[in-house]
Amino acid sequence: MIEKLLYSLQFPLVRRALIVGVLIALSSSLLGVTLVLKRFSYIGDGLSHVAFGVMAVASVLGLTNQTVLILPVTVLCAVFLLKSGNNTKIKGDAAIAMISVGALAFGYLIMNVFSTSSNVSGDVCSTLFGSTSILTLSVTEVVICAVFSIIVVAMFIFLYNKIFAVTFDEDFARATGVKADMYNFIIAIMIAVIIVLSMNLVGSLLISALVIFPALSAMSIFKNFKSVTIFAAVSSVVCALSGMIISIVAGTPVGSTIVAVDVFVFVLTFFIGKGKGGKA
Amino acid sequence: MSFISAQDLSLGYDKTVVAENLNFEVREGDYLCIVGENGSGKSTLMKTMLGLQTPMGGQILFGDGLKKNEIGYLPQQTLAQRDFPASVEEIVLSGCQSHMGLRPFYTEKERKLARTNMERMDICDLKKRCYRELSGGQQQRVLLARALCATTKILLLDEPVSGLDPKVTNEMYELINSLNKSGVTIIMVSHDIMAAVKYASHILHVGKTIFFGTKDEYIASDMGKLFVNMGGERA
Ligand SMILES: Nc1ncnc2c1ncn2[C@@H]1O[C@H](COP(=O)(O)OP(=O)(O)OP(=O)(O)O)[C@@H](O)[C@H]1O
Numbered sequence A: 001m002i003e004k005l006l007y008s009l010q011f012p013l014v015r016r017a018l019i020v021g022v023l024i025a026l027s028s029s030l031l032g033v034t035l036v037l038k039r040f041s042y043i044g045d046g047l048s049h050v051a052f053g054v055m056a057v058a059s060v061l062g063l064t065n066q067t068v069l070i071l072p073v074t075v076l077c078a079v080f081l082l083k084s085g086n087n088t089k090i091k092g093d094a095a096i097a098m099i100s101v102g103a104l105a106f107g108y109l110i111m112n113v114f115s116t117s118s119n120v121s122g123d124v125c126s127t128l129f130g131s132t133s134i135l136t137l138s139v140t141e142v143v144i145c146a147v148f149s150i151i152v153v154a155m156f157i158f159l160y161n162k163i164f165a166v167t168f169d170e171d172f173a174r175a176t177g178v179k180a181d182m183y184n185f186i187i188a189i190m191i192a193v194i195i196v197l198s199m200n201l202v203g204s205l206l207i208s209a210l211v212i213f214p215a216l217s218a219m220s221i222f223k224n225f226k227s228v229t230i231f232a233a234v235s236s237v238v239c240a241l242s243g244m245i246i247s248i249v250a251g252t253p254v255g256s257t258i259v260a261v262d263v264f265v266f267v268l269t270f271f272i273g274k275g276k277g278g279k280a
Numbered sequence B: 001m002s003f004i005s006a007q008d009l010s011l012g013y014d015k016t017v018v019a020e021n022l023n024f025e026v027r028e029g030d031y032l033c034i035v036g037e038n039g040s041g042k043s044t045l046m047k048t049m050l051g052l053q054t055p056m057g058g059q060i061l062f063g064d065g066l067k068k069n070e071i072g073y074l075p076q077q078t079l080a081q082r083d084f085p086a087s088v089e090e091i092v093l094s095g096c097q098s099h100m101g102l103r104p105f106y107t108e109k110e111r112k113l114a115r116t117n118m119e120r121m122d123i124c125d126l127k128k129r130c131y132r133e134l135s136g137g138q139q140q141r142v143l144l145a146r147a148l149c150a151t152t153k154i155l156l157l158d159e160p161v162s163g164l165d166p167k168v169t170n171e172m173y174e175l176i177n178s179l180n181k182s183g184v185t186i187i188m189v190s191h192d193i194m195a196a197v198k199y200a201s202h203i204l205h206v207g208k209t210i211f212f213g214t215k216d217e218y219i220a221s222d223m224g225k226l227f228v229n230m231g232g233e234r235a
């Protein structure tokens, strides 16, 4: 087993995949708490479907570097969804549902009708669940992934205190002169970027899991924002790394293995949290 | 010139007017109590003064060197979601954001300000505790400390004593009163007419009929007599 792992690690492709996986896991876990608490998880879900639709278009167009198309479109949708969500609650929710289901349907339709590949359902499956795509990333894609995840992590560190203020009590922040709209806007863009990045790792259907599970695990044990954020980041990286290693050794699909490990850790922390809460 | 003055202000949502013809002013050092029935628009007035909502007519003027972001605020319900993981210290510090601009990290100056205000509110020993596990009275103190980090000029408090027991309510009133004595201008929404009459310098009554004036004028007015008596009987 160890031999198989060491053997795989000889390939630069595998090493690159591990590095990218860790970076993506790190950046996706950071905004989890904000996403859960600000009810942005709907937006996250909708965006992942949009990303799927755009990816379908990109693959039909035969783009070698799909991120170039997916990233800007998803960011635009994030901005649009945030704006419509601000007007009235219900309309915002409806807009998200419309866009996400529509994108999913059209994506599948386009792939079916126009695809030149002989294995359409295989393609769809790997876009939705990520299967092996992490091992087939081109060097440019790896670089793009790395650069954007580092940008997201850096932005998060610099905006950490503002994100806390805006997430905890938006009205208060706004009233005391914090530019809440601007930070919401930046948060939405960061979410869009994270989703596009995570798509390479776990596929578009499992993205929410990658973003939300580490945050939920952290929240069941820790009770302040800093510890929650740090624990979420650490557990996300550890889960992604062990998920990828398991998938290499056991030959399981990457995305679902990572998410399975995330779920396992969540269940674990849930019971630890329960135990702690019972004693106190 | 006064800190805040409202001229022919009308408030509402979309096209429904909630309250209109509001005229009042708040000077430095005042203690204004806003009273009125449920749904008369007190919270809406607060939000409009904070700039969270645009007035439907008339205007609110800021003067005497008071800037828009120099208003501290205690929301009616604790808006923080039930599950929010945040320590008392983190929340109090977040009040400092109002004068941070684009600066990303807190310095010793902000930490000291947060410490001072936690001492003032007597919550230093709760510093590391989780906000959602505190009692209602403790939570209000935390939010007051946060508001004091944002400003020491003027505080807007929306029903700061709702849900508190009589003893803690009294402590809270004394705390707010001592803040006012130390120079903080207070605007407070309250259903407690007796306390309003006891502590406030001015009263604004929102409702079908509108009253604005000093406490003594209010007590002498017909409306004041009616409400103070009612409040007195209940107490
Ligand atoms: N977001 C909103 N959209 C539309 N109408 C609203 C909204 N918030 C409040 N209202 C309406 O505006 C009116 C005034 O509400 P407001 O919350 O200002 O009352 P209040 O005086 O603070 O009452 P209370 O004493 O219960 O706190 C009510 O009729 C309420 O239904």
Ligand SMILES: [Mg+2]
Binding pocket: B042, B043, B044, B076, B158
């Ligand atoms: Mg109210």
